[in-house]
Amino acid sequence: MSRLDIQHGVVEMAHGSGGRVSATLIDELFIRHFDNALLKQGNDSAQFEAPAGRMVMSTDAHVVSPLFFPGGDIGSLSVHGTINDVAMSGAKPLYLSASFILEEGFALAELESIVISMAAASREAGVPVITGDTKVVERGKGDGVFISTTGIGVVPDNVQISGDRAEAGDLILISGYIGDHGTAILSSREGLEFATTIVSDSAALHGLVAAMVEAAPEIHCLRDPTRGGLATTLNELSRQSAVGMQIREADIPVRAEVRGACELLGLDPLYIANEGKLVCICPAQSAEALLNVMQNYPLGSDAAIIGEVVSDNAHLVTMKTRFGGQRVVDWLAGEQLPRIC
Amino acid sequence: MCLAVPARVESLDAAASSAIVNLDGIRKAISTQLLDEVAIGDYVLVHVGYALERIDPDEAEKTLLLFDELKAIEP
Amino acid sequence: MKYVDEFRDGEKARRIAALIEQEVEADRDYRLMEFCGGHTHAIFRFGLHALMPSNLKYVHGPGCPVCVLPAGRIEAAIQLVEAEKLILCTYADLMRVPAGKRDSLHRAKARGADIRMVYSVNDALAIARNNPEQQVVFFAIGFETTTPPTAVAIQIAQAEGLKNFLVYCNHVQTPPAMSHLLASGEVSINGILGPSHVSTIIGSDAYADCCNNHHIPIVIAGFEPLDVMQSTLLLVRQINAGRCEVENQYSRAVTPDGNRKAQALMANVFEQRPLFEWRGLGALPDSAIQIRSEYADFDAEKRFAITDIATADIKGCICPAVLRGLNDPDECKLFATACTPEEPKGACMVSSEGACAAHYSYGRFKSETGA
Ligand code: SF4
Numbered sequence: 001m002s003r004l005d006i007q008h009g010v011v012e013m014a015h016g017s018g019g020r021v022s023a024t025l026i027d028e029l030f031i032r033h034f035d036n037a038l039l040k041q042g043n044d045s046a047q048f049e050a051p052a053g054r055m056v057m058s059t060d061a062h063v064v065s066p067l068f069f070p071g072g073d074i075g076s077l078s079v080h081g082t083i084n085d086v087a088m089s090g091a092k093p094l095y096l097s098a099s100f101i102l103e104e105g106f107a108l109a110e111l112e113s114i115v116i117s118m119a120a121a122s123r124e125a126g127v128p129v130i131t132g133d134t135k136v137v138e139r140g141k142g143d144g145v146f147i148s149t150t151g152i153g154v155v156p157d158n159v160q161i162s163g164d165r166a167e168a169g170d171l172i173l174i175s176g177y178i179g180d181h182g183t184a185i186l187s188s189r190e191g192l193e194f195a196t197t198i199v200s201d202s203a204a205l206h207g208l209v210a211a212m213v214e215a216a217p218e219i220h221c222l223r224d225p226t227r228g229g230l231a232t233t234l235n236e237l238s239r240q241s242a243v244g245m246q247i248r249e250a251d252i253p254v255r256a257e258v259r260g261a262c263e264l265l266g267l268d269p270l271y272i273a274n275e276g277k278l279v280c281i282c283p284a285q286s287a288e289a290l291l292n293v294m295q296n297y298p299l300g301s302d303a304a305i306i307g308e309v310v311s312d313n314a315h316l317v318t319m320k321t322r323f324g325g326q327r328v329v330d331w332l333a334g335e336q337l338p339r340i341c
Numbered sequence: 342m343c344l345a346v347p348a349r350v351e352s353l354d355a356a357a358s359s360a361i362v363n364l365d366g367i368r369k370a371i372s373t374q375l376l377d378e379v380a381i382g383d384y385v386l387v388h389v390g391y392a393l394e395r396i397d398p399d400e401a402e403k404t405l406l407l408f409d410e411l412k413a414i415e416p
Numbered sequence: 417m418k419y420v421d422e423f424r425d426g427e428k429a430r431r432i433a434a435l436i437e438q439e440v441e442a443d444r445d446y447r448l449m450e451f452c453g454g455h456t457h458a459i460f461r462f463g464l465h466a467l468m469p470s471n472l473k474y475v476h477g478p479g480c481p482v483c484v485l486p487a488g489r490i491e492a493a494i495q496l497v498e499a500e501k502l503i504l505c506t507y508a509d510l511m512r513v514p515a516g517k518r519d520s521l522h523r524a525k526a527r528g529a530d531i532r533m534v535y536s537v538n539d540a541l542a543i544a545r546n547n548p549e550q551q552v553v554f555f556a557i558g559f560e561t562t563t564p565p566t567a568v569a570i571q572i573a574q575a576e577g578l579k580n581f582l583v584y585c586n587h588v589q590t591p592p593a594m595s596h597l598l599a600s601g602e603v604s605i606n607g608i609l610g611p612s613h614v615s616t617i618i619g620s621d622a623y624a625d626c627c628n629n630h631h632i633p634i635v636i637a638g639f640e641p642l643d644v645m646q647s648t649l650l651l652v653r654q655i656n657a658g659r660c661e662v663e664n665q666y667s668r669a670v671t672p673d674g675n676r677k678a679q680a681l682m683a684n685v686f687e688q689r690p691l692f693e694w695r696g697l698g699a700l701p702d703s704a705i706q707i708r709s710e711y712a713d714f715d716a717e718k719r720f721a722i723t724d725i726a727t728a729d730i731k732g733c734i735c736p737a738v739l740r741g742l743n744d745p746d747e748c749k750l751f752a753t754a755c756t757p758e759e760p761k762g763a764c765m766v767s768s769e770g771a772c773a774a775h776y777s778y779g780r781f782k783s784e785t786g787a
Contacts, residue, residue, distance in 0.1 A: 187367075191539040195368035260365030260417065264387065265535070266344045266768075323641055324426035325463025327778045333757030334522075337508035338535055340389050340562065341343050341453060341481050341769055343454060343481075343561035343613035347419035365417050372538065374568045375678040384419055386616060386669055389507070390536030391565045393678070394616040394669050396419055401668035408428045408642060 016136030038130035046130035058085035071199025075118035087206035091153035103142030166241035176302035182272035203276030244312025266339035345388035423640030453480030453769025460778035476771035488725035490515035505540035516727035544581035592703035598630035607651035619674025696739030735762035
């Protein structure tokens with residue numbers, strides 16, 4: 001019989017104490033929903049056979065407010081985020097770990113729906129959560145729930161993807177519309193509420209990446225433009241590769257609603273977060289074929305070539321505006337806040 | 342200074358002096374307290390959640406026509 | 417986006433540019449002050465400089481409400497929120513503006529002060545309603561555009577008997593600042609791109625005195641790039657003809673009288689303040705407003721006896737000169753070295769409408785690539 005009152009219960013300090021109450025929470029919530037053989041080994045660590053080849057590992061801490069937003073929640077986000085970080089090396093993600101920091105008083109019903117959404121995301125991606133941990137902090141010392149996930153994966157032999165490999169002459173591709181995730185989050189933020197059909201683009205991209213590296217193992221860089229948006233990612237890659245970039249505003253896919261929300265709040269779509277998009281930099285001769293592969297894949301159907309890598313000692317990202325001018329696309333300064341002037 | 346964007350009035354709540362405006366699919370509740378008159382379909386300039394002024398479609402048209410007259414000139 | 421996209425047409429821009437090129441007289445210098453940060457932002461974001469003839473220069477003006485707020489007023493707000501343990505609501509624009517001693521609202525918030533960013537003054541009202549046991553102070557900044565909403569909020573608070581809602585009034589007025597700049601005679605300009613959204617409220621007639629007293633052409637200009645360019649053309653024509661008038665290019669939103677209802681609301685709640693300190697311009701008489709005594713219950717300055725704090729600006733920061741159009745940002749020694757958007761030393765580097773921030777984010781292309 002279940003001793004966990006999911007419907008009415010809340011997280012208590014005892015849920016993180018390591019005692020019987022902790023065990024109940026783990027059994028009835030995490031093991032039940034994540035449901036896989038490695039997790040069920042019930043040890044403090046999961047054991048598995050190591051595949052041959054180079055392994056990659058990536059970890060990501062997830063804090064998001066609100067916890068539930070149009071198109072996802074912190075649970076699905078924490079799975080997609082880490083899978084994508086692993087996949088951006090060209091790797092096939094294998095396993096995930098998850099650790100939860102819960103705030104005392106957090107409703108178990110909400111926690112369950114987060115865990116269910118996480119489990120669904122991991123099942124759909126075919127990347128199981130095989131080990132984890134839970135701690136509880138006193139009320140007021142957390143924001144409901146924080147989730148850290150770590151992922152490991154294995155890189156195909158012929159693939160050599162890294163942020164420092166962009167070369168002058170390479171072309172820059174984006175896998176679809178930018179700014180959806182950040183706009184969805186803003187729309188549900190207290191005080192800013194606006195109604196929109198935009199939902200977060202949160203998605204696991206490893207399938208798309210697998211198709212891309214199969215078609216073009218010579219890809220130089222892949223990165224997901226999450227926090228700080230496309231602008232920040234391009235600046236990171238420019239610096240890492242010691243090159244400049246030239247992009248074209250007219251070719252960057254931005255939905256009308258995202259543009260509308262940005263005009264309203266004085267923000268720039270180039271700096272708005274994405275959770276299901278990738279930037280790809282590849283040799284010019286591979287770009288068309290790669291674009292085709294991406295566009296034939298559901299998560300890349302709106303992919304576009306948006307610019308090229310140039311040599312530039314100042315490592316600037318510049319953009320030809322729709323208007324016909326040129327401007328620098330700088331790093332994000334501070335955080336992107338709505339402005340009135 | 343003073344970020345204000347034109348948005349279309351979609352519905353009005355006269356009692357509350359508020360309106361729902363639409364900006365390319367984004368809907369937001371704003372105050373119409375600063376306007377004497379406003380009708381559904383009007384475009385208003387939205388600043389810090391308030392409609393500042395209605396946009397006069399005829400004047401906008403006139404300004405645009407001025408640009409069009411420049412067509413004769415080759416850049 | 418209707419009423420936006422039509423005014424961002426690059427091809428039409430090039431036609432207007434060609435016309436400007438044709439009409440400017442080679443032996444004349446055209447120094448046009450764009451009064452508003454909104455114009456500065458548009459000029460940089462759309463690269464309008466590059467489209468202009470070499471003897472036409474845009475000079476930045478003081479029209480960014482964040483930039484002209486003196487550090488002392490921010491410091492006073494920080495002291496208030498920390499000493500009184502109240503809730504301070506502010507537009508996000510102010511968060512990173514340097515107060516004295518390397519402080520800012522942002523840092524005060526990190527130290528534990530209850531500072532909340534709001535999109536509208538109505539959100540501050542809602543916070544006051546939801547926290548009846550706490551005092552909620554709204555940090556009101558802005559020109560005539562942003563003032564009427566504050567007036568409405570104070571009236572609502574009075575109607576509702578919302579006793580815990582207070583306003584720290586820092587609203588300032590544009591025409592006095594413009595007159596002051598021109599009267600000082602420091603800046604050499606021969607035309608002004610006048611405020612667009614301020615003018616929707618105060619009307620284009622509000623600049624008549626300024627124009628007549630100082631013999632300077634003024635064109636009320638919209639914030640979209642084609643608006644700015646067309647207004648530039650109108651100014652060039654006035655200058656060439658030796659005319660000196662207030663023209664209204666932004667006629668789709670600005671009338672000669674402005675928004676009478678909003679003016680009446682402001683007059684009901686606010687009165688002239690004898691003297692107010694502007695960052696960069698100094699203390700200007702009759703250039704700002706304060707809450708009328710009828711609404712004294714909602715006046716944070718009265719309730720907490722807030723006094724002005726004098727703070728020195730950072731050494732080396734030439735914001736005051738930049739705000740008066742005397743210097744370009746890249747003439748500041750700190751520009752892009754010690755002073756960046758990440759670590760702003762002066763207010764002009766914070767707001768994306770500030771001349772230094774605009775130069776930094778969009779303008780460096782020209783200087784760094786030689787294009
Ligand atoms: S660059 Fe910085 S320090 Fe220099 S004037 Fe501008 S804001 Fe002040």
